[in-house]
Structures are given as C-alpha cells and as structure tokens.
Amino acid sequence: GLMVNAKWFFAGVNMDNLARHSENLYSGDSQNAARTPFNFTATLGTDYESMSKKVALSSYLVYQNFGRRNEGWLGLTFRYQWLTVGGALSTGLDPAASIGLKFNHFMLTYSMDYSKNHIQNDRYLSYQLSLRFVTKQTQYGRKFMH
Numbered sequence: 001g002l003m004v005n006a007k008w009f010f011a012g013v014n015m016d017n018l019a020r021h022s023e024n025l026y027s028g029d030s031q032n033a034a035r036t037p038f039n040f041t042a043t044l045g046t047d048y049e050s051m052s053k054k055v056a057l058s059s060y061l062v063y064q065n066f067g068r069r070n071e072g073w074l075g076l077t078f079r080y081q082w083l084t085v086g087g088a089l090s091t092g093l094d095p096a097a098s099i100g101l102k103f104n105h106f107m108l109t110y111s112m113d114y115s116k117n118h119i120q121n122d123r124y125l126s127y128q129l130s131l132r133f134v135t136k137q138t139q140y141g142r143k144f145m146h
Contacts, residue, residue, distance in 0.1 A: 001041075008048070014041045037067030054081050060088075069118055084109065092116055094123075100130075107132040 001014030016039035045060030056079040063072045075088030079102060086098040094116060100109030112127040 003043070009046045010043070011045075012043045015039065038065070039067075040065045055079065086111075088113075090115070105134045107134075 001012060003012035004010065017036045018038070042063045043060065044062075045058060047056070047058045049056045056077075058077045060075050060077075061072065062075075064070070070091075072091045073088050073096070075086060075096070077084060077086035077098070079085075082101055082103055084098070084100045084102050088096040090096075092115075094114060096111065096113035096115075098109055098111040100107065107130070109130045109132075110127070111130065112125060114123055114125050116123050
C-alpha cells in the first residue's frame with residue numbers, strides 16, 4: 001500500500017492477494033483449488049484545522065473491492081478541542097458513527113456500524129474501542145523517518 005499525507009489532503013491505495021494464492025487448506029484438492037479474491041482499497045480525503053487549532057474537520061471517501069463485493073463510504077469527522085464526533089454512510093446505506101477523546105499523547109475512540117454481512121445476508125451491529133498512545137520519537141526511530 002501507499003499513503004500520501006499532505007497539509008490539506010490525503011490519498012492512498014492498498015492491494016492484497018495480488019497473486020491470488022490457492023485456498024485448498026482443508027480440501028487438499030489441488031486440481032480444483034479455490035483462489036483468494038483480489039482486494040483493492042482506495043482512500044481520498046481532506047483535513048482542515050482552524051488557526052486556533054480548537055476546531056478540525058475531516059472528510060473522506062473510501063472505495064473497496066473484495067472479490068464480488070464493491071462498496072464505497074463517504075464520511076466526516078468533526079473535532080472541537082478534545083471531543084471528536086464522526087459519521088459515515090456506505091453505498092449500501094450502511095451507517096457508521098464514532099465518538100472519542102483526542103489529546104496530545106492519547107486518543108480514545110468508540111466506533112460502531114450497522115453493516116450487511118454478505119455471507120449471512122443480514123445486518124449486524126459491530127463496535128470497536130480504539131486506544132492510541134503517541135510518544136516522543138527516539139533518536140533510533142528518527143533515522144527511519146527521514
């Protein structure tokens with residue numbers, strides 16, 4: 001994958017299973033082996049932060065192709081001081097939302113979505129709690145960032 005982050009926007013692509021390896025782990029059938037699906041994800045977004053740095057607004061557009069599944073997401077995240085709130089909607093009208101706290105060295109986010117499971121052909125509520133710690137960069141790590 002490749003991600004480019006600039007001051008006002010970000011863009012990236014990610015690809016998995018380019019060689020589409022065989023999935024005959026349990027069957028042992030080498031003649032009719034199933035192949036893994038190709039996975040492609042593209043991301044494009046913008047970032048805005050006020051001069052006072054108290055308010056930030058980020059919007060994004062994500063497209064994903066995984067086998068026969070194609071979907072896009074359009075989302076927006078708003079931050080006022082330390083509080084963040086976000087929402088997104090997929091091309092299948094699946095909603096997602098997040099709320100969190102963001103500080104200089106710590107971030108806590110609770111996210112949930114109500115998406116369609118393509119295997120069982122039903123919708124399920126999924127949720128995630130994310131923690132992020134940002135520490136000072138060491139001199140050893142700094143040499144890899146330049």
